Amino acid sequence: LDEALLAQAQAKLDNKTKPQGSLGLLEDMARRYAAITGDLTPKIGRKVIFTFAGDHGIVEEGVSLFPKEVTPQMVLNFLRGGAGVNVLARHAGAEVRVVDVGVDYDFEPTEGLIIKKIAKGTRNFAKGSAMTREEAVAAIEVGIALADRAKAEGIAMVGTGEMGIGNTSPSSAIIAAFAGCSVREVTHRGTGIGDQALEHKIKVIQAGLDLNRPNPEDPLDVLSKVGGLEIAGIAGLVLGAAANRIPVVVDGFISTAGALIACEMHPNVKEYIFAAHNSVEIGHQMMLQRIGARPILDLQLRLGEGTGAALAMGLIEAGVKVLNEMATFEEAGVASS
Amino acid sequence: LDEALLAQAQAKLDNKTKPQGSLGLLEDMARRYAAITGDLTPKIGRKVIFTFAGDHGIVEEGVSLFPKEVTPQMVLNFLRGGAGVNVLARHAGAEVRVVDVGVDYDFEPTEGLIIKKIAKGTRNFAKGSAMTREEAVAAIEVGIALADRAKAEGIAMVGTGEMGIGNTSPSSAIIAAFAGCSVREVTHRGTGIGDQALEHKIKVIQAGLDLNRPNPEDPLDVLSKVGGLEIAGIAGLVLGAAANRIPVVVDGFISTAGALIACEMHPNVKEYIFAAHNSVEIGHQMMLQRIGARPILDLQLRLGEGTGAALAMGLIEAGVKVLNEMATFEEAGVASS
Numbered sequence: 001l002d003e004a005l006l007a008q009a010q011a012k013l014d015n016k017t018k019p020q021g022s023l024g025l026l027e028d029m030a031r032r033y034a035a036i037t038g039d040l041t042p043k044i045g046r047k048v049i050f051t052f053a054g055d056h057g058i059v060e061e062g063v064s065l066f067p068k069e070v071t072p073q074m075v076l077n078f079l080r081g082g083a084g085v086n087v088l089a090r091h092a093g094a095e096v097r098v099v100d101v102g103v104d105y106d107f108e109p110t111e112g113l114i115i116k117k118i119a120k121g122t123r124n125f126a127k128g129s130a131m132t133r134e135e136a137v138a139a140i141e142v143g144i145a146l147a148d149r150a151k152a153e154g155i156a157m158v159g160t161g162e163m164g165i166g167n168t169s170p171s172s173a174i175i176a177a178f179a180g181c182s183v184r185e186v187t188h189r190g191t192g193i194g195d196q197a198l199e200h201k202i203k204v205i206q207a208g209l210d211l212n213r214p215n216p217e218d219p220l221d222v223l224s225k226v227g228g229l230e231i232a233g234i235a236g237l238v239l240g241a242a243a244n245r246i247p248v249v250v251d252g253f254i255s256t257a258g259a260l261i262a263c264e265m266h267p268n269v270k271e272y273i274f275a276a277h278n279s280v281e282i283g284h285q286m287m288l289q290r291i292g293a294r295p296i297l298d299l300q301l302r303l304g305e306g307t308g309a310a311l312a313m314g315l316i317e318a319g320v321k322v323l324n325e326m327a328t329f330e331e332a333g334v335a336s337s
Numbered sequence: 338l339d340e341a342l343l344a345q346a347q348a349k350l351d352n353k354t355k356p357q358g359s360l361g362l363l364e365d366m367a368r369r370y371a372a373i374t375g376d377l378t379p380k381i382g383r384k385v386i387f388t389f390a391g392d393h394g395i396v397e398e399g400v401s402l403f404p405k406e407v408t409p410q411m412v413l414n415f416l417r418g419g420a421g422v423n424v425l426a427r428h429a430g431a432e433v434r435v436v437d438v439g440v441d442y443d444f445e446p447t448e449g450l451i452i453k454k455i456a457k458g459t460r461n462f463a464k465g466s467a468m469t470r471e472e473a474v475a476a477i478e479v480g481i482a483l484a485d486r487a488k489a490e491g492i493a494m495v496g497t498g499e500m501g502i503g504n505t506s507p508s509s510a511i512i513a514a515f516a517g518c519s520v521r522e523v524t525h526r527g528t529g530i531g532d533q534a535l536e537h538k539i540k541v542i543q544a545g546l547d548l549n550r551p552n553p554e555d556p557l558d559v560l561s562k563v564g565g566l567e568i569a570g571i572a573g574l575v576l577g578a579a580a581n582r583i584p585v586v587v588d589g590f591i592s593t594a595g596a597l598i599a600c601e602m603h604p605n606v607k608e609y610i611f612a613a614h615n616s617v618e619i620g621h622q623m624m625l626q627r628i629g630a631r632p633i634l635d636l637q638l639r640l641g642e643g644t645g646a647a648l649a650m651g652l653i654e655a656g657v658k659v660l661n662e663m664a665t666f667e668e669a670g671v672a673s674s
Contacts, residue, residue, distance in 0.1 A: 018415055019639070021529070023421060026648075067672055073671040074354065077671055084360060087663050146342060297634070300361030303355050311655060317428065321424050327417070334414055335407055
């Protein structure tokens with residue numbers, strides 16, 4: 001980001017009728033939003049949350065509380081507007097676009113559904129590579145193309161979300177691969193498994209890492225061997241948003257796994273990311289640390305879909321409005337300190 | 338609050354298409370909102386932030402960075418819609434009502450300004466009692482009457498805010514009096530004073546407590562001796578909101594001092610309060626602990642006015658919409674775990 005723009009945005013904030021810095025992270029968000037978009041009075045415009053859906057071969061190892069069929073069932077719930085992300089996106093004034101990048105189900109063409117299926121789910125990474133390198137690249141390209149289209153449509157801000165039964169397992173595998181930490185340190189209960197199932201999940205993920213030996217110096221290798229198609233789509237959206245100077249709000253654990261892939265490919269991407277919230281999943285904080293992002297919210301969320309991104313978008317927009325709408329000391333005739 | 342209502346609200350949330358509890362504090366907020374209002378499908382209605390303004394005699398001791406004239410100047414800024422609380426309330430869809438409960442300035446009658454002046458500011462509590470007991474009671478009654486009127490108007494949710502140069506000093510004095518802790522533990526930089534001024538502020542507050550010896554068993558004694566008129570107004574609003582079963586969103590440090598007075602008078606009031614955020618002021622956490630409230634946001638805010646309350650209202654409403662609008666497993670045809 002342009003340091004001069006950041007400084008100009010802060011100077012503008014410092015003239016507003018408030019003690020300097022007293023709006024804390026709201027000011028940080030506003031400053032960064034201005035520098036990302038290159039506009040010291042950023043337009044409040046359309047917001048879209050892209051919810052990428054994909055299935056996971058690893059589910060056959062019994063790592064999740066819910067059956068795999070729930071992935072397409074929830075996609076249909078998104079399309080009818082009944083899911084958490086729909087409710088919270090409506091609240092934030094954002095549109096939800098669902099992207100089938102790898103669900104093991106044939107959807108009828110429906111409004112709001114973007115069908116860009118690369119495969120009918122990944123393969124079981126406890127038994128081999130989750131995807132080919134080509135599949136991973138193709139799924140990333142889906143995300144990049146969506147960001148390009150968002151730019152062409154004049155969309156002001158995008159958010160990430162996902163649906164995929166089993167997808168906390170690849171997310172834990174990804175951060176373990178990059179951080180070189182133990183699987184136990186970054187693996188949690190997903191949708192709510194018990195103690196015994198958690199022990200099993202840790203073993204399965206460890207087995208997958210031992211078998212595939214992903215190379216942390218090669219983010220595409222990590223993504224294709226132990227990742228997911230929706231995670232790849234998110235990585236692409238984040239890359240494309242940054243390239244197009246669109247602020248991108250990254251949801252929770254799985255979305256951040258996608259953002260992490262993007263950042264490991266291109267470290268500059270970090271500056272374009274807003275981390276929506278601090279997930280209950282224990283591996284999330286390590287991802288955020290690696291990206292250097294401070295989460296906006298800490299509401300003990302663990303639903304995914306883009307729910308946290310929807311909530312955070314409202315706060316980012318609030319920061320932008322502070323920059324745009326607050327009176328200066330001079331305009332208001334208020335004595336400064 | 339009615340335990341049965343809380344349980345019914347949670348049962349309703351547990352039927353929604355998400356892993357149980359996965360919306361974390363959003364679910365807590367929704368459950369409590371339902372129990373407060375007595376409605377398992379709470380109406381999303383009008384929201385009002387009451388920003389109480391008052392001056393402080395303690396300012397003559399040099400405890401603040403800004404001159405006292407800024408209190409009426411900022412009130413005029415509120416009325417023109419240019420202040421932080423105006424911007425953030427508009428963003429949240431809330432109305433701001435400014436209440437002159439003790440500003441040392443004669444305002445012209447203006448739309449949006451409620452003139453209920455009890456005195457032209459408090460007296461310097463380093464030299465005597467800030468208010469008489471009668472003045473404190475009268476200011477509390479202003480707040481109660483506003484809550485009653487809000488109920489009659491059908492307002493769904495209220496928020497607190499304040500403006501009063503010097504008002505972190507009485508707030509620190511109030512929590513020190515109740516908690517029996519040292520002034521240093523609960524005194525911070527307010528609008529941004531330096532190290533030397535902070536040492537001086539601590540000494541001034543300590544002198545005021547030593548001189549007045551407020552009785553922590555008698556909240557009205559604490560309020561009148563070392564409090565403020567806007568703090569009293571807020572205490573009244575909180576009491577009145579609870580009595581009327583209106584959820585009340587309490588802003589930062591000074592607002593929480595008012596809420597604390599209300600809770601010390603009637604401990605049941607705690608259940609009707611939503612703590613908007615965790616202020617930068619170091620005494621705030623001790624207040625929140627005493628009230629038993631967990632703050633919704635942690636954005637390093639220290640502006641007051643009701644800015645944090647405006648932001649938190651949006652999140653509380655999001656929780657209510659989850660309760661009202663999300664599809665159940667049955668409606669959506671989604672398999673539950």
